Amino acid sequence: MIQERTSPRARPAMRFVLLVGILSFFADCTYEGARGVLGPYLSTVGASATIIGVVMGLGELLGYGLRAVSGAVADFSRRFWPITIVGYVVQMASVPALALTHDWRSAALLVIAERVGKAIRNPPRDVMLANAAQHIGGYGWVFGIHEAFDQFGAMVGPLVVAAVLAQRGSYHAAFAVLAVPAALNLLFVFLARLLYPTPEEMKTADQRSSHATQRFPSVFWLYVVGAGLVAAGFADYPIIAFHWARGGVLGSEWIPIFYAVAMAVSGGGSLLLGRLFDRYGFVVLIGLTCISALFAPLVFLVDHFVAALLGVALWGLGMGVHESIIPAAVAPMIAAERRASAFGAFTALYGVCWFAGSAVIGWLYDRSIVATVVFCLLVQAAAIPAFLIVRRKLETK
Incomplete structure (x- = not known):
């Protein structure tokens, strides 16, 4: 059960959440600026x-x-900070290195390396945040706060890139500038490690009994199915940007600005959505899935500036759901000692679905834009029955 806000650990827990939020701001400023x-x-x-x-x-x-590997290693070793630090170093080094690339193969390797770095650091970091949530009012609230910092950074980064492109007209110069927030991220990572060397100790006493052999409940796997369908039907921003650039819907300088708009919507709404999720549960996730899925026809079928702006706002709303509510929903399903493994297993399968969906969306786009939109809509709609069943199971526990 979530502890009351009067918990003696509430204040240090909140300070920890805010510090992790600051380092995440610079991380997102770096890699979302590039993406x-x-x-x-x-x-x-x-x-x-x-x-x-x-x-x-x-x-x-x-x-x-x-993340399945990272989560399992974190649960087994309990070395949350070392694993988190390695992940941030790999990720932050990969983005500025794009300034040195001149063909798609070398760029692709760095794009993939950046994602690998994120995979390494996320499960142990999310466990530390989940432990802090025990003292601050709810998982949705804490992950919402974190997402707000994330998406504020994800708004600033693309604006910085847009400014560099407007002034220099060079992608390589834009990637090189992102070395600054990357360095600041690593500075705050090490500061957080110094100030909070054992944040896993913030979990409440009733969570410290061993659950190491406990299997993940069936409701968790059903939730994985629903979340995986949402991921499969969610187009990556680069393919959306490719569509706009190829069709002349937006100029190159507007594409990072629209991405910043999406991140602002995601971050601005995450605090409210986190609160709503803590209060009303899965009905919030179901409603947001239905609404955010409407990005597809707006960004792909209506070649108009205003439609693209509305579409990217809905896409940003969907990203907020992916980054805050969807992982927050995992924590209360799983015993504390298995959470890193649960976050890892969940996101591993989630990623398989994202990969399959992205490949299909790219393949369909080269053949039929209408088919691309239909695929996005139908696959995300298929997640709703799974979420409804999960909601009923959780409410009857």
């Missing part, structure tokens, strides 16, 4: 839509799939 222009950049160095879809999907596959 906002990866589609157009990869096309300038010889990549087709299919290649972009496969590269981005493979990055997500490894970026999610390897």
Whole structure:
């Protein structure tokens, strides 16, 4: 059970959440700044839509799939900080290195390396945040706070890239500038490690009994199915940006700005959505899935500036759901000692679905934009029955 806000550990737990939020701000500023222009950049160095879809999907596959390994190692070793630090170092080194690439193959390797770094650091970091949530009012609230920092960074990064492109007209210069927030991220990572060397101790006493042999409950696996369908039907921003650039819907300088808009929507809504999820549960996730799925016809079928803006706002809302509510929902299903493994297993299967969906979306786009939109809508709609069953099972526990 979540502890009351009057818990004596509430204040240090909140300080920890805010510090992790700051380092995540600089992380997202770095890699989301790059991801906002990866589609157009990869096309300038010889990549087709299919290649972009496969590269981005493979990055997500490894970026999610390897979390099963990272989570299991974190649960077994209880060395949350060392694993988290390694992940951040790999991720932050990969993004500025894109400034040195001149063909899609070398760029693709760095794109994938960045996702691998994220895979390494996420499960242990999420466990530390979940432990802090025991003292601050709820999983949705804590993950919502974290997502707000994430998406604020994800808004600033693309704006910085847009400014560099407007002034210099060079993708390589934009990637090089991202070395600054990358360095600041690592500075705050080490500061957090110094100030909070054992944040796993923030979990409440009733969670400390051993559950190491406990299997994941059936409701967890059903939830994986629903979340995987949502992931499979969610198009990556690079393929959306590729569509806009190829069709002349937006100029190159507008594409990172629209990505910043999406991140602002995601971050701005995450605090409210986290609160709503803590209060009302899965009905919030179901409603948001239905609403955010409407991004597909707006961004792919209506070649108009305003439609693209509305579509990217809905896409950003969906990203907020992916990054905050969907992982927050995992924590209360699983015993504390298995959470890193649960986060890892969940996101591994989630990533397989994301990869498969991204590859299919890229393949369909090269053949039929209408088929691409139909696929996105139908696959995400198929998740609703699974979420409804999960909701009923949790409410009857």
